[in-house]
Amino acid sequence: MPTVFSLDNLEKGRTGPFFLSKKNRVFRTVVEGKPYVVKVFRGEWRERAAIEFGILQDCSRKGVAVPVPVSLLEGAFVMAPVDGRVAGDLFDSLVAQPSKLGLTCELERLADSLARWLARFHTVFDFGLARGDTILRNFIITDTEVVGLDFEEAVHGDTLLDLGQLCASAMMTDPVFTSQKIAFAGHLADRYWACSGQRRSGDLAGAVSAAVRHYSQFRPNGQQLLSYASRIDNGEMEI
DSSP states (O other), X not given: OOOOXXXXXXXXXXXXXXXXXXXXXXXXXXXXXXXXXXXEEOGGGTTHHHHHHHHHHHHHHHTOXXXXXXXXXXXXXXXXXXXXXXXXXXXXXXXXXXXXXXXXXHHHHHHHHHHHHHHHHHHHTTTOEEOOOOOGGGEEEOSSXXXXXXXTTOEESOTHHHHHXXXXXHHTSSSTTOHHHHHHHHHHHHHHHHHHSOOOHHHHHHHHHHHHHHHHTXXXXXXXXXXXXXXXXXXXXXX
């Protein structure tokens, strides 16, 4: 018989700490001897559970690497666990080893992998769905692929916003906007254009600036980030 999930048996089987999330409760659990990850939506986000679950189903059918969706509940869903390294943690470790030659091979490979995933996601949804909150922390690097996480902010809109957010996410890590991180963002964008078949490089600076301004609201160095957004807008920084 198929496993019957309820929030009660999922909570009882919880293992380890909660994952970092401001909008939801996300945790690992074991039910009938099998591991799962549960995402429980809070407050006004509860209605997004079914939407995100549907996106995971569509991605799985269309060959976009995401956690495999297992079961939808009221205001929550269950998915298969993904073992790997958070892209943000990997990126931080790689930029801690600067190269005089510019980007290291490892950083180029990471940028290539992220660009391919994002281009694939946009392509299968005919460039009509922006995944939203496209930051390094929302990707897992496994031994074989990049896996995208967290689609609760997905909207039908301009997909260039995703690329702008991902580039900004890399450049806003501490220390912010180093030459190596700017080069990483540029390489990521170039690979995205090549993989997606689109080239909107003239619009990218605006998308990056918008992302920096958005995320500056939630960062203690928000004023510093706003100054960089202004420099991007004024053409003083080329992405």
